[in-house]
Amino acid sequence: xxxxxxxxxxxxxxxxxxxxxxxxxxxxxxxxxxxxxxxxxxxxxxxxxxxxxxxxxxxxxxxxxxxxxxxxxxxxxxxxxxxxxxxxxxxxxxxxxxxxxxxxxxxxxxxxxxxxxxxxxxxxxxxxxxxxxxxxxxxxxxxxxxxxxxxxxxxxxxxxxxxxxxxxxxxxxxxxxxxxxxxxxxxxxxxxxxxxxxxxxxxxxxxxxxxxxxxxxxxxxxxxxxxxxxxxxxxxxxxxxxxxxxxxxxxxxxxxxxxxxxxxxxxxxxxxxxxxxxxxxxxxxxxxxxxxxxxxxxxxxxxxxxxxxxxxxxxxxxxxxxxxxxxxxxxxxxxxxxxxxxxxxxxxxxxxxxxxxxxxxxxxxxxxxxxxxxxxxxxxxxxxxxxxxxxxxxxxxxxxxxxxxxxxxxxxxxxxxxxxxxxxxxxxxxxxxxxxxxxxxxxxxxxxxxxxxxxxxxxxxxxxxxxxxxxxxxxxxxxxxxxxxxxxxxxxxxxxxxxxxxxxxxxxxxxxxxxxxxxxxxxxxxxxxxxxxxxxxxxxxxxxxxxxxxxxxxxxxxxxxxxxxxxxxxxxxxxx
Amino acid sequence: xxxxxxxxxxxxxxxxxxxxxxxxxxxxxxxxxxxxxxxxxxxxxxxxxxxxxxxxxxxxxxxxxxxxxxxxxxxxxxxxxxxxxxxxxxxxxxxxxxxxxxxxxxxxxxxxxxxxxxxxxxxxxxxxxxxxxxxxxxxxxxxxxxxxxxxxxxxxxxxxxxxxxxxxxxxxxxxxxxxxxxxxxxxxxxxxxxxxxxxxxxxxxxxxxxxxxxxxxxxxxxxxxxxxxxxxxxx
Numbered sequence: 048x049x050x051x052x053x054x055x056x057x058x059x060x061x062x063x064x065x066x067x068x069x070x071x072x073x074x075x076x077x078x079x080x081x082x083x084x085x086x087x088x089x090x091x092x093x094x095x096x097x098x099x100x101x102x103x104x105x106x107x108x109x110x111x112x113x114x115x116x117x118x119x120x121x122x123x124x125x126x127x128x129x130x131x132x133x134x135x136x137x138x139x140x141x142x143x144x145x146x147x148x149x150x151x152x153x154x155x156x157x158x159x160x161x162x163x164x165x166x167x168x169x170x171x172x173x174x175x176x177x178x179x180x181x182x183x184x185x186x187x188x189x190x191x192x193x194x195x196x197x198x199x200x201x202x203x204x205x206x207x208x209x210x211x212x213x214x215x216x217x218x219x220x221x222x223x224x225x226x227x228x229x230x231x232x233x234x235x236x237x238x239x240x241x242x243x244x245x246x247x248x249x250x251x252x253x254x255x256x257x258x259x260x261x262x263x264x265x266x267x268x269x270x271x272x273x274x275x276x277x278x279x280x281x282x283x284x285x286x287x288x289x290x291x292x293x294x295x296x297x298x299x300x301x302x303x304x305x306x307x308x309x310x311x312x313x314x315x316x317x318x319x320x321x322x323x324x325x326x327x328x329x330x331x332x333x334x335x336x337x338x339x340x341x342x343x344x345x346x347x348x349x350x351x352x353x354x355x356x357x358x359x360x361x362x363x364x365x366x367x368x369x370x371x372x373x374x375x376x377x378x379x380x381x382x383x384x385x386x387x388x389x390x391x392x393x394x395x396x397x398x399x400x401x402x403x404x405x406x407x408x409x410x411x412x413x414x415x416x417x418x419x420x421x422x423x424x425x426x427x428x429x430x431x432x433x434x435x436x437x438x439x440x441x442x443x444x445x446x447x448x449x450x451x452x453x454x455x456x457x458x459x460x461x462x463x464x465x466x467x468x469x470x471x472x473x474x475x476x477x478x479x480x481x482x483x484x485x486x487x488x489x490x491x492x493x494x495x496x497x498x499x500x501x502x503x504x505x506x507x508x509x510x511x512x513x514x515x516x517x518x519x520x521x522x523x524x525x526x527x528x529x530x531x532x533x534x535x536x537x538x539x540x541x542x543x544x545x546x547x548x549x550x551x552x553x554x555x556x557x558x559x560x561x562x563x564x565x566x567x568x569x570x571x572x573x574x575x576x577x578x579x580x581x582x583x584x585x586x587x588x589x590x591x592x593x594x595x596x597x598x599x600x601x602x603x604x605x606x607x608x609x610x611x612x613x614x615x616x617x618x619x620x621x622x623x
Numbered sequence: 624x625x626x627x628x629x630x631x632x633x634x635x636x637x638x639x640x641x642x643x644x645x646x647x648x649x650x651x652x653x654x655x656x657x658x659x660x661x662x663x664x665x666x667x668x669x670x671x672x673x674x675x676x677x678x679x680x681x682x683x684x685x686x687x688x689x690x691x692x693x694x695x696x697x698x699x700x701x702x703x704x705x706x707x708x709x710x711x712x713x714x715x716x717x718x719x720x721x722x723x724x725x726x727x728x729x730x731x732x733x734x735x736x737x738x739x740x741x742x743x744x745x746x747x748x749x750x751x752x753x754x755x756x757x758x759x760x761x762x763x764x765x766x767x768x769x770x771x772x773x774x775x776x777x778x779x780x781x782x783x784x785x786x787x788x789x790x791x792x793x794x795x796x797x798x799x800x801x802x803x804x805x806x807x808x809x810x811x812x813x814x815x816x817x818x819x820x821x822x823x824x825x826x827x828x829x830x831x832x833x834x835x836x837x838x839x840x841x842x843x844x845x846x847x848x849x850x851x852x853x854x855x856x857x858x
Contacts (some may be wrong), residue, residue, distance in 0.1 A: 086683065087683060087684050089677065091768070101749075147798070148759055153755075154756050157749075184681075188765065198738060206727075294679040354704065378700070379653075381653075539669050541636045
């Protein structure tokens with residue numbers, strides 16, 4: 048067993064993890080563990096931009112951004128967190144610029160800004176240009192810039208280490224157990240503070256924009272150690288995933304003027320959201336697309352897609368502002384977006400829910416906001432909650448940089464109060480047993496059947512539209528899949544770079560995240576944001592203006608609830 | 624369509640040297656090649672090992688040699704590779720297992736060229752100004768995803784793995800030509816030594832291999848010109 052000791056251990060090397068690491072490196076012993084090389088993290092796939100009320104192109108105020116975030120999240124947003132997000136976005140964007148991020152510029156040299164779904168001027172009057180961007184590869188640029196800063200600050204990386212377990216003793220978090228992929232060795236990291244920034248779990252659905260790495264690792268690891276997961280039923284489907292493969296076509300395509308059309312060529316969003324039309328929030332656009340398909344106005348032989356039409360934008364706009372995404376259409380569908388519309392489908396995209404934290408990034412364990420000593424989370428793995436029931440486009444990158452930064456700064460400020468809580472005896476025992484159980488099984492089922500059936504089940508029954516019947520079906524299926532998972536067999540028994548073993552461990556994580564999603568969705572008998580129940584089509588503030596907390600207790604999921612932090616903006620009906 | 628996929632395998636736990644293994648599998652011509660590799664792993668041979676993550680050409684995990692050319696397995700379709708496909712790990716990198724190569728030396732070389740903005744001036748309270756034209760000057764080299772396809776296709780690297788290689792030069796270019804950066808002299812001095820830009824033989828393999836369409840060779844030439852003429856911030 049290898050043993051390491053660092054004041055701070057960060058798991059995950061995407062935008063949030065690196066942002067936190069850069070606040071700490073130099074003054075603190077900090078290690079970043081990542082199951083990929085840092086530049087492979089899924090932050091790099093984010094396209095459209097990062098919102099901040101700089102007001103460079105037209106009048107804008109952080110209060111407007113905050114309002115849009117709260118309303119976009121269908122009022123399930125904690126307003127203290129939304130205020131922090133909108134206020135600090137401005138400074139965080141300037142930080143990125145100072146670190147060299149190559150934002151697109153206005154002729155006078157300031158950062159250019161563009162429109163994005165749900166971002167409005169003057170509390171909902173019409174679209175506003177708030178989104179800072181670097182072509183349609185803003186996430187790539189944030190990830191590169193943060194990695195560059197990590198090198199400058201000499202952050203210590205453990206690349207290609209798969210996290211397996213969170214260590215706790217005396218009620219505090221005191222380390223992490225991870226497996227080095229290169230030689231299969233188990234490593235124990237003893238720490239004063241652990242920060243999880245491991246991202247989401249979009250791979251639970253058949254059609255997804257998420258990387259193969261997005262398997263819910265951090266959420267499931269914490270969940271198994273008694274940490275709750277908040278609002279897991281709130282999962283966002285992005286309206287415009289590339290037909291069949293789900294690769295994202297950024298909302299920037301609509302921000303720049305792209306139009307959704309059904310099989311009759313109609314701009315159908317005019318009927319659903321007359322003010323913002325194609326730039327309505329994602330939950331509404333995804334539902335509208337599903338409705339069009341249901342009423343027979345889908346396109347392609349399968350009739351389960353609609354078109355995004357960019358042909359009127361012209362070659363110059365497409366080439367300068369949307370080069371990457373139009374390249375995806377050419378590469379994967381053999382379609383030239385300058386001349387022809389591109390078929391798209393809603394694609395599983397983003398977890399609004401996750402490990403509950405306060406606005407400093409500290410993980411909390413219950414409805415009374417009790418802090419778990421030594422444990423932080425930031426980014427998609429966390430639920431602050433700034434996205435509530437539906438995240439606005441570009442607010443994910445804002446979340447990473449604002450709350451990654453805050454968590455890092457808070458750790459830096461308070462680390463002197465923290466001690467190394469002693470490790471328990473054989474700290475790696477639980478992880479080692481999990482690994483060996485899988486490796487030593489000499490017969491059983493291949494993982495692929497479980498993986499495929501899970502993704503189909505989640506797509507059919509826990510997707511854009513849900514009902515009690517669909518969710519009960521999924522609940523039953525999950526019990527079956529979890530049982531079968533206990534008998535999974537792998538062919539690769541080796542130590543060196545065993546990705547088959549890694550995939551099975553990850554599948555276990557994915558099953559736990561999916562189960563929490565289904566339970567939360569079943570209990571939430573209302574429709575709010577991304578969670579749409581056809582048997583309860585209205586929002587029900589009297590009974591459900593509250594956050595779900597799911598706990599794993601002896602293999603059963605138990606639900607509790609936590610009030611929403613209200614504030615400046617009273618819950619109102621959500622119209623666009 | 625029915626594919627014959629011949630893959631160069633090596634597992635240090637059991638093999639003394641690499642060997643070839645052939646798989647037969649059915650695939651849609653529009654499938655990405657990474658889908659085929661996943662299918663083989665998931666339905667035929669769980670021991671087949673390769674890196675992958677985003678599977679749409681932006682994370683840079685799955686650069687490998689397909690039919691003799693470095694490509695991202697997720698950015699090439701089956702129809703473009705044909706019915707007989709030969710798969711090898713990238714040349715010029717130590718092999719860890721099957722298609723997985725050791726990227727650590729590659730990243731160490733990247734770190735050597737100081738790949739971060741160098742500017743010690745007091746920062747303004749808002750953004751530094753940069754005109755769209757100044758930004759265009761280094762736009763192409765910001766697209767790099769550090770996949771290694773260029774470096775692994777370079778005959779100079781095959782002959783001398785110590786060479787800095789095209790990817791590092793592209794990333795040096797990204798800062799040398801950024802109007803906000805003041806570290807050009809330090810980087811140019813690193814790139815002018817015996818393992819620097821002058822070893823480039825202008826073979827253009829790197830440019831052909833780049834999955835991001837970066838004009839890599841031209842980028843290297845611009846760095847050479849900056850070394851000769853000393854001007855980095857204008858055309």
